[in-house]
Amino acid sequence: MSYNYLFKYIIIGDTGVGKSCLLLQFTDKRFQPVHDLTIGVEFGTRTITLDGKEVKLQIWDTAGQEAFRSITRSYYRGAAGALLVYDITRRETFNQLETWLEDARQHSNANLTIMLIGNKSDLSHRRAVSREEGEAFAEKYGLVFMETSAKTADNVESAFIGTAQTIYEKIKNEEFDPDTNGVKVGPLQSGGSGGYGAGPSTTAKKGCC
Amino acid sequence: MFHNTMLSRISGLFRTKPRDRFSVDMVMFYGEELAATPVVTDKTAEGVVEILRAVAELVIWGDQNDGAIFDAFMEVGMLDALFRILKQNPPHVVVVQGLQTLSILLSQITAQTSIYFILSNNRINNIITHAFDSSNEEILAYYVTFLKTLALKLDNTTIQFFFNVEERTFPLYTEAIRYYNHSESMIAAAVRTLTLQVFRIPNAALRTFLVSPPVAPYFPALITTLATHAHRLQAAVTAASSDPASGPVRVRAALDALLDHLFYIHDIYALGLAGINSVLTTSLLNDLVRPVLVASVTRSSSELSSELALFLLAQLFHTLDDPLLIRALTSALLTEDVAVRQALVAALNLNVGTDELALPALACLYAVVSNDAVRSRDLAAAGLARARPLSLTSLASLEDRESTSWGNSSQFSSCDSEIAEAEPSDSLATDLSASAATDASTVEPAPPAEHNEPAPLPAPSLSLLSLPSSSPAASPAASATDSPSAHDATRYDTPSLDTPFPDALLVTKLLLLAHHPTRSRLATMHLTTALLSLLLGSSLPAHPALRTLFDIAYVLVVERLRSAFFELPLNLFTAMFEDEYLAAQRPPRLDHALADPSLLLPVARTSLSGLDLAKRLPSGELEDVTRALQTFFIFRNAKATLLPLTLASPAGLPWIDAPPPLAVGDSIALQSLQSPPMPCTGSRDADTPDAANVPRMLVIAPPAAPHLFVLVERPAPDAGDATVVLVGHLAGLAVTTDATDMSVIHGLVQPPSPLLRTRKWSFWAAFPSMSDALTAKSELERGRAAADAARLTAIANHMGVAPSSLTHAL
Known part of the structure; x- marks a missing residue:
């Protein structure tokens, strides 16, 4: 499968916040949300189109890293995007966010784009963290914020694509070398179809290869 | 759907898809569909993918809702069909879906017996060892995720499905470690997770297996x-x-x-x-x-x-x-x-x-x-004794160190007392250090005889000062040429026992760093002081000679800062001093600094390198001053550890260290004021104009807060206390008289330090008469001068110099 760019994501947050369900919901639309079924995966890919470019998103659940510094470090370092997920019905998962961010800051490259996700928005009757608190936290740390529901697929799409958009903008603005930091330049891009400037919304800039 | 009809056509026309998506009938239906598809071709791939996907959903639903589903799943031979299909090397979409389905089943089925069923009969090992197309990025990612999912299920019970003790085979491990160093970092990370999970299982046979052929070479390979x-x-x-x-x-x-x-x-x-x-x-x-x-x-x-x-x-x-x-x-x-x-x-x-x-x-x-x-004893054997409590006293530890091989040269000149008596005055300190630095390059090597056999144990104080690189009095006449030549650069190239103690070496290093501020990075100085603190702790006073050298270095650093002081406008300097003062409260973490790749590159000289000043040389006057400031704070922090009792005042910079002693809403006692409060109206310019008619009073430098001015609410005539409604710093305050109304003044309040991240703000105050306004203005300016002077005094105290030495040149 060809692409211009491959963006590697990790999905992080406490256990039970619905990471693997979000991942499945985004990467595989054939799995329709069903109310009495909880199903998820630890890896998935999906290709989207941004600015006329084929961008393949590859998403890794970091399960199993908890006890090992080296694994945490590798995952963070190899990622261009991170979805930091908490469960709006469990305050303790929100309280842990700072620890996750601290980890991210310590291990990741400076270009990691982090999106904060308040998951399980379908369970608003059991809500323990208000939307405003999520927004305030995201603003404090400069993160993009969104509430999602893997159950109803609400906003799941926007969460992943919004992050991709941010990463893509950074590449376009040459804020980082696209062959490091969890981004891979694919055959379509390096094949010479015109570098960053090929999209309709930009004028010619220097190519990437 | 097309593919289902097509499958039905191939396998006979009798099956119809059951209505209930999650039912035993549906399992049976899918099972028969798969059985009827012995070979997956490009044509049937889509249909098979959909079945495999739906089966994952169905079985997980069954695990959560209806046990009969899993039974049907096994009964109809679905698992064997899945394995059969995977082993055919079907189209890539089928492989990916098959691996995903297996991963979903294994990671999410909660019924332990169901898991055992899936793992049993060596089926799983057959899939693990199957040669998937690992050159396909996507297949490899799904395959490795599948292996990791299995590894996360491993424990002392499930290990039996994967590890064959008799035959000494463990495909999950042996297949996975092929990718431990894969160029795709996520693949490598997943595989490393897997190996660590395996190592964690408390199984003796497994642990023997891991360090025996054929897999034992994995560990040396890691080192390679x-x-x-x-x-x-x-x-x-x-x-x-x-x-x-x-x-x-x-x-x-x-x-x-x-x-x-x-x-x-x-x-x-x-x-x-x-x-x-x-x-x-x-x-x-x-x-x-x-x-x-x-x-x-x-x-x-x-x-x-x-x-x-x-x-x-x-x-x-x-x-x-x-x-x-x-x-x-x-x-x-x-x-x-x-x-x-x-x-x-x-x-x-x-x-x-x-x-x-x-x-x-x-x-x-x-x-x-x-x-x-x-x-500690290994360190001591190498002459690197860690700091011990001072109570163990120096002699014991000195004896320790003497026997070490870092150096036992007796080459020493008794400069101790001379240096100790030296006043830390500008010129003398410079002379001393210049000669010290110069001697470092001009002092002759010890006579050859001393190299060949260990010298007799010298007296402790002598051995401590056996510094080949600094013995100021050895050549008191040596002129301060201040440009160490490299003619003796070969001295250390020949093996020699003439090596000094690291403590002494480090103190000398500090002295040289202080003396040649443009030749090394601040990071070098930071590490030198950090290491010295580890080695000496607060025991420096027990080593008079070292202490003297340190004191000289300290004086040099203060002097350099003092001369930097006169290179900049006072306001700029104080602001920079306060910045660095604050930054020094939270020194950079050395462990981060140690792993900094910029330290591997040639020393950069300009800010174009994008490096922190600590990791390069300064360029330009302003950076020279910044560097002098940072040097000073590094030395001061070191002194606080090495000579804690000698620092004059721990008071620091009061307006930075403590929150303002007065805040809006506090009340102050009007009787205690030295100068009478001045009735007025006034407020921040940013406040609503309502305040225009509220009676207030201006209080300058109240006793509790001599560097502040406040506006208070005018109290009832008999009340002694007034409530604060506005607080400002006097330091840096600029006051002007209103252009049209001479009874009104305007003030621009500066934040006490840029690092405090407060903004400039302004206020106005209107007085009953023009002369009241003029008085207020001159009182505020007097307060400002006093606050500026106090600020300078605090800085001078912090530097350990007389305040007058900072002002005489102004």
């Missing part, structure tokens, strides 16, 4: 890979000198890759498995540390530069903490080969080593001394 990373890093460093644009990025990437791998080795060690750790240690010592790192430090090998070798040794000591390993490493570094110590000493000598070499040498020593797994 580490060596490969080291060589790649060297190549990147070498290439970077000719490619300043992308060179540093490559160096960083190469270092990051190396550290990832080193942390992985650390995580294996941390599991505490003696068998594995011993294999790792042997390999690390014999395949990397001795032949590559140590040999490069002593230049008996040129595989790596000495700088990089020292840097990597620092990383090893910084990252690893297994006691047996660390003991072996310490021995390889400090006691096996006298040439290593000589190389370290040479690296720290400003006249021989460059800053590029001194920094990794210091980092290495620091990493050794600060590693808790390094035994």
Whole structure:
């Protein structure tokens, strides 16, 4: 499968916040949300189109890293995007966010784009963290914020694509070398179809290869 | 749907899809569909993918809702059909879906017996060992995720499905470790997770298996890979000198890759498995540390530069903490080969080593001394005794140190008293240090005889001062040429026992750094003081000679700062001083600094390098001042550790350290004021104009807060207290009279320090008469002058100089 760019994501947050369900919901639309079924995966890919470019998103659940510094470090370092997920019905998962961010800051490259996700928005009757608190936290740390529901697929799409958009903008603005930091330049891009400037919304800039 | 009809056509026309999506009937239906598709072709692929996907959903639903579903799943032979299909090397979409379905089942089925069913009969091993197309990025990712999912299910019970003790086979492990160093970092991370999960299982047979043929070579291979990373890093460093644009990025990437791998080795060690750790240690010592790192430090090998070798040794000591390993490493570094110590000493000598070499040498020593797994007695054997409580007194520890081999030269001149009596005045200090620095380059080597046989044990005080690089009084007449020549650069190249104690060496180093501020980076100074603090703690007073040298260095640093003071406008200097004062409250973490790739590159001289000032040389007047300030704070922090009792005032800079002593809403007693409060109206300009008619009073420098002014609510005539409604700093305050109404004044209030992140703000105040306004203005200006003076005094106190010495030139 060809692409211009491959963006590697990790999905992080406490256990039970619905990471693997979000991942499945985004990467595989054939799995329709069903109310009495909880199903998820630890890896998935999906290709989207941004600015006329084929961008393949590859998403890794970091399960199993908890006890090992080296694994945490590798995952963070190899990622261009991170979805930091908490469960709006469990305050303790929100309280842990700072620890996750601290980890991210310590291990990741400076270009990691982090999106904060308040998951399980379908369970608003059991809500323990208000939307405003999520927004305030995201603003404090400069993160993009969104509430999602893997159950109803609400906003799941926007969460992943919004992050991709941010990463893509950074590449376009040459804020980082696209062959490091969890981004891979694919055959379509390096094949010479015109570098960053090929999209309709930009004028010619220097190519990437 | 088309594919279903097509499948039905192939396999007979009798099956119809049941209505209920989650039912036993549906399982049976899918099972028959698969059975009817013996070979998956491009044509049938889509239909098979959909079945495999739907089966995952169905079985997980069954696990959560209806046990009969799983029974049907097994009964209809669905699992065998899945395995059969996967082993056909079907179209890539089918492989991916098959692996995903298996991963979903294994990670999410909660019924333990169901898991056992899936794992049993060696089926799972057949799939693990199946040769999937690992050149396909996507298939490999799904395959490795599948393996990791299995590994996360491993425990002492499930291990039997994967590990065959009799036949000594463990496909899950042996297949996975092929990718431990895959260029795709996520693949490598998943595989490393898997291996660590395997190592964690408390199974004796498994642990024997891991360190026996055929898989035992995995661990030496990890060390070989580490060596490969080291060589790649060297190549990147070498290439970077000719490619300043992308060179540093490559160096960083190469270092990051190396550290990832080193942390992985650390995580294996941390599991505490003696068998594995011993294999790792042997390999690390014999395949990397001795032949590559140590040999490069002593230049008996040129595989790596000495700088990089020292840097990597620092990383090893910084990252690893297994006691047996660390003991072996310490021995390889400090006691096996006298040439290593000589190389370290040479690296720290400003006249021989460059800053590029001194920094990794210091980092290495620091990493050794600060590693808790390094035994004190191993350090002591190498002359690197850690600081002990002062109560053990110096003599005991001095005796300790004498027997060490860092140096026992008796070459010494009794300059102690001379230096000690020296007034820390500007000129004298400069002279002394100049001669000290000059001597470092001009002093003659000790007579050959002393090199060949150990000198008789000198008196403690003598041996302590056996500094080949600084003996000021040895040549009191030596002129301060202030440009150390390199004519004796070869001195340390020949093996010699004439090496000083590290404490003394470090103090000398500090003196030289203080004296040659443009030749080394602040990071070097920071590490030197950090290492010295580790070695000496607060015992510096027990070493009069060292202490004197330190005092001279300190005076030099203060003097340099004092002269920097006059190069800038007062306001700018005080603001910069306060900035650096605040920054010094939270010094950079050395462990981060130690692993900084910029330290591997030639010393940068401009801010274009994008580096922190600490990691390069200053350029321009302003950076010279910043550097002088940072140097001062590094020394002051060091002094607080080494000579805690000698710092005059711990008071610091009161307006920065403490929140303002008065805040809006507080009340102050009007009777206690020295000058009467002045009735007025007024408010912040930003406030609503309602305040225009509210009666208030201006109070300048109330006793509780001499550097503030406040507006208070005008109290009832008999009330003694008034409530504060506005607070401002007097320092830096600018007051003007209103252009049209002379009874109104305007004030612009500066934040006390830019680092406090408060903004400038302004206020107005209207007085009953023009003369009242003029009085208020001049009182405020007097208050401002007093506050500015107090601020300067605090800075002078902090520097340990007389306030007048900062103002006489103004």
